[in-house]
Amino acid sequence: MIEINHVNKWYGPSFQALKDCTTSVAKGEVVVVCGPSGSGKSTLIKCVNALEPIQGGEIILDGVKVNDPKTDLPKLRSRVGMVFQHFELFPHLRIVDNLCLAQEKVLGRKHEDALAKGMKLLERVGLKDHAKKFPAELSGGQQQRVAIARALAMDPIAMLFDEPTSALDPEMISEVLDVMVDLAREGMTMMVVTHEMGFANKVADRVIFMDRGEIVEDAKKADFFGQP
Ligand code: ADP
Ligand code: ADP
DSSP: OEEEEEEEEEETTTEEEEEEEEEEEOTTOEEEEEOSTTSSHHHHHHHHTTSSOOSEEEEEETTEESSOTTSOHHHHHHTEEEEOSSOOOOTTSOHHHHHHHHHHHTTOOOHHHHHHHHHHHHHHTTOGGGTTSOGGGSOHHHHHHHHHHHHHTTOOSEEEEESTTTTSOHHHHHHHHHHHHHHHHTTOOEEEEOSOHHHHHHHOSEEEEEETTEEEEEEEHHHHTTOO
16 A cells, blocks of 8 residues: 655755665555654655655555656545644634535535534544534644544545654543554554554554664564564
8 A cells, every 4th residue: 555665865965864765554554653753754654645755766655656746646645644743623613624624625525425424533533522612622632533533534545643642641642542543453554653652562563663764673563572
């Protein structure tokens, strides 16, 4: 589903953030990316949906080459769900409208259909009763669950997560991880940057460890955690 082949990325002429990175995520696979701060984890997943350009190698998403000038990037990005550390909900829109906006504007869904889908997903993340609220009225954990629901509303072929729990108070981390665990178990293709090794241990198929722009380990979970 996601192929990353010999990718090199520079920020400016002198700083190489990714060095010959090669890995892949198969359909239905959950890959956790970990490593020290500044090692290039966030950069790697931003390159997958071309939020950052690459200078060498190739990335192929569901058969489409991402780093090709002919690729329709808005269309490609609309098919990959992305959840960031900061929830990035539209602050002036009610939760329900946050869920409908891209479905209507990007996918051209009718309002009733977008609304039905949005409400179903809100129920799934346990927030149906908060539909009429504004983001600022929700806790960080609730906002992040809305962000996940909003990404799922687009019927993504894969989900990318960039430290989805690191901006949350400790007591809210598990409510977000629980939603992610459910998604993983339902067979969603996921690439997750996180320090939550409990999550990795529960649902990851593989764990990638990055250091200074290189993928230094890419192992099946059992090998990574040293389990039988
Ligand atoms: P991680 O997610 O592992 O913390 P990042 O991918 O965010 O690492 O960053 C990798 C390196 O690239 C860091 O040294 C960071 O300072 C640098 N970096 C990230 N984004 C930019 C940018 N837009 N311009 C210049 N350097 C950047
Ligand atoms: P994250 O790791 O969640 O991407 P960061 O705090 O590392 O968040 O980066 C926030 C923003 O600043 C990102 O858009 C990143 O590309 C940019 N950035 C990070 N490091 C640098 C840097 N050394 N120079 C310029 N921009 C940077």
